[in-house]
Amino acid sequence: MINHVTPSSFDSEPNPVESLVEASSGKTTSQFTVQWTRPAGDLDGYRLWVGSSDAYTFIEPNNNVYTVNNREPGTQYTVRVAAVVGNMESDRRSLDVTTSR
16 A cells, blocks of 8 residues: 655745845944745745855744844845745845945
8 A cells, every 4th residue: 555645835945035125224334124025835934144155044934024233334235035944945035235334
């Protein structure tokens, strides 16, 4: 007899975040805030990268706003965000943000 396993929502990568934007407040010479819309489906959280580094910050699934600190004035940074389920990651969404001068 063959046992059939029904795939769960955790068997495929999560949907990507939507509407990654710079928040209307919180920008200074050394920080900025980004926000996004939670994707449909289950997720364990988000990974957020700043710049070209492979190091990321893990963000809990109930939070869709993050303030990036300790940056240089008047410098452009690329922020990337991916939704995470288990060890699977969605496509990354990216946004360029420049700190105030």
